Amino acid sequence: MTHDTTGARRLLLVVADGVRPDVLAEEMEAGRVPTLAALRDRGSAHQITSSFPSVTGPAYVPFLMGTHPARVGMPGLRWFDRSRSLRWATGQSRSYAGIDIWHVDRDLAPEVPTLLEYARPSLAALSMIGRGATHGRIGRGIGWMFRAAPAHFRGDLLGWRRVEQHAVNVFFERFARIRPRMSVLGILSGDKFAHKFGPRSAPVRTAIADVDAAVARAQRIAARDGWGESLHIWITGDHGHDAITQHDDLHGWLEGEGLRVRAHPRLTVKNPDVVLMVGGNAMAHLYFTPSERSRRWWSNHAPAWDGLLDRLVSRPAIDLVAVNVSADVVQVRHAGRGHAEVRRAHGAGGARWSYVCTNGDPLELGGSLHHLDACTAWEVTAAGRYPDALVQLSLLGASARSGDVLVSAAEGWDLRSRFEPVPHVSTHGALLRDQMLVPLIVDTPIARTPQRTTDIVPSALDLLSITADTAFDGRSFLR
Numbered sequence: 036m037t038h039d040t041t042g043a044r045r046l047l048l049v050v051a052d053g054v055r056p057d058v059l060a061e062e063m064e065a066g067r068v069p070t071l072a073a074l075r076d077r078g079s080a081h082q083i084t085s086s087f088p089s090v091t092g093p094a095y096v097p098f099l100m101g102t103h104p105a106r107v108g109m110p111g112l113r114w115f116d117r118s119r120s121l122r123w124a125t126g127q128s129r130s131y132a133g134i135d136i137w138h139v140d141r142d143l144a145p146e147v148p149t150l151l152e153y154a155r156p157s158l159a160a161l162s163m164i165g166r167g168a169t170h171g172r173i174g175r176g177i178g179w180m181f182r183a184a185p186a187h188f189r190g191d192l193l194g195w196r197r198v199e200q201h202a203v204n205v206f207f208e209r210f211a212r213i214r215p216r217m218s219v220l221g222i223l224s225g226d227k228f229a230h231k232f233g234p235r236s237a238p239v240r241t242a243i244a245d246v247d248a249a250v251a252r253a254q255r256i257a258a259r260d261g262w263g264e265s266l267h268i269w270i271t272g273d274h275g276h277d278a279i280t281q282h283d284d285l286h287g288w289l290e291g292e293g294l295r296v297r298a299h300p301r302l303t304v305k306n307p308d309v310v311l312m313v314g315g316n317a318m319a320h321l322y323f324t325p326s327e328r329s330r331r332w333w334s335n336h337a338p339a340w341d342g343l344l345d346r347l348v349s350r351p352a353i354d355l356v357a358v359n360v361s362a363d364v365v366q367v368r369h370a371g372r373g374h375a376e377v378r379r380a381h382g383a384g385g386a387r388w389s390y391v392c393t394n395g396d397p398l399e400l401g402g403s404l405h406h407l408d409a410c411t412a413w414e415v416t417a418a419g420r421y422p423d424a425l426v427q428l429s430l431l432g433a434s435a436r437s438g439d440v441l442v443s444a445a446e447g448w449d450l451r452s453r454f455e456p457v458p459h460v461s462t463h464g465a466l467l468r469d470q471m472l473v474p475l476i477v478d479t480p481i482a483r484t485p486q487r488t489t490d491i492v493p494s495a496l497d498l499l500s501i502t503a504d505t506a507f508d509g510r511s512f513l514r
């Protein structure tokens with residue numbers, strides 16, 4: 036393989052994990068992150084939407100593969116393998132919050148390439164997805180695990196930041212040597228600090244300064260070695276963050292309903308009535324009749340579970356309950372605002388979405404909406420409480436790996452009070468605005484407004500002059 040890509044454009048994508056776009060904007064306005072501000076001034080800055088569930092792991096898929104994560108096999112941070120498609124899965128369950136992080140790259144559909152496979156040589160550091168990186172996935176080996184694990188489980192955040200900075204150093208040594216066409220660097224301490232101290236806290240701002248420093252360092256290296264002109268740097272995030280004060284015990288509540296529940300870490304529960312997969316922790320999948328290898332759509336479950344759903348949706352911790360009625364219909368329920376359906380239709384010009392207010396307006400869209408393309412479906416929801424809800428609920432619900440019912444937590448709540456080792460004051464995972472919005476800074480002129488993190492992949496390929504025949508969920512903002 037030759038690394039002589041002289042003259043070719045290169046892209047470094049920096050992921051500011053868990054950084055809210057408004058906090059990033061404040062830091063730029065205050066003059067504390069001058070390199071990022073200069074990048075924005077050369078190009079533009081935006082608030083775009085992540086995928087639902089808004090959580091690290093799945094939410095890396097859109098900006099590395101250009102699709103909704105559920106479409107390539109990753110419906111959540113935790114999910115249940117109903118069809119027994121996985122060779123190694125305790126209790127047929129996945130949790131990328133733990134040791135299953137080893138399986139991330141293999142769990143994703145092999146036929147959909149990552150940006151690291153499209154553009155080579157490539158390099159990844161501290162990225163949940165590193166498949167195809169030609170020159171390493173820094174932060175993912177055994178050695179890294181041993182360095183990071185003690186800090187993680189003690190909640191020792193300064194210890195974590197030291198590990199991260201070591202990984203960043205290794206990344207830049209290779210970056211200078213390889214001059215990758217595509218590289219991705221995650222700065223994860225923003226998320227960890229936000230969980231512990233809040234999403235607007237001073238430590239989060241320190242992590243944003245770390246992003247600024249990394250960008251400046253990349254620019255210095257490229258300029259020093261004579262390839263500064265070819266280097267483009269874009270910044271994005273995987274999910275937002277929102278302060279919480281209350282933690283619901285969804286697991287205990289289901290047991291209180293008399294059900295046998297399989298959920299992390301109780302994966303050895305035999306013959307469960309329901310499998311609960313909380314991930315985020317403000318989102319959950321519920322799988323009914325889990326002994327069956329293929330999913331039933333909801334009409335074949337109801338009415339056995341409808342009473343349970345009524346009690347579920349009226350819990351203060353629960354905002355939305357989404358019931359997967361069929362491959363193309365999701366019913367959304369809210370305790371006060373009633374029921375509606377998100378319907379998808381397939382036509383020659385691509386998918387169209389409708390929002391049908393059967394008995395209320397749970398998504399607060401002001402009434403029914405019909406036959407919206409993906410772009411319009413984003414626009415009509417972008418300013419509201421649930422940005423991009425129609426497309427997100429629809430794509431997630433259709434996945435064979437998704438639960439029969441999806442739950443999104445109410446503001447101020449998450450859903451896993453038991454078994455959560457790290458105390459936290461802020462969360463993500465839900466369909467709520469503050470958890471779904473992420474920043475995007477691009478250093479190039481754009482042709483249209485970026486909408487979703489899925490737009491990043493087709494745009495990056497345009498930047499790098501690479502053609503692809505993948506059916507992306509996003510659209511290039513460069514043309």
Ligand SMILES: [Zn+2]
Nearest residue numbers: 053091226230
């Ligand atoms: Zn997090």
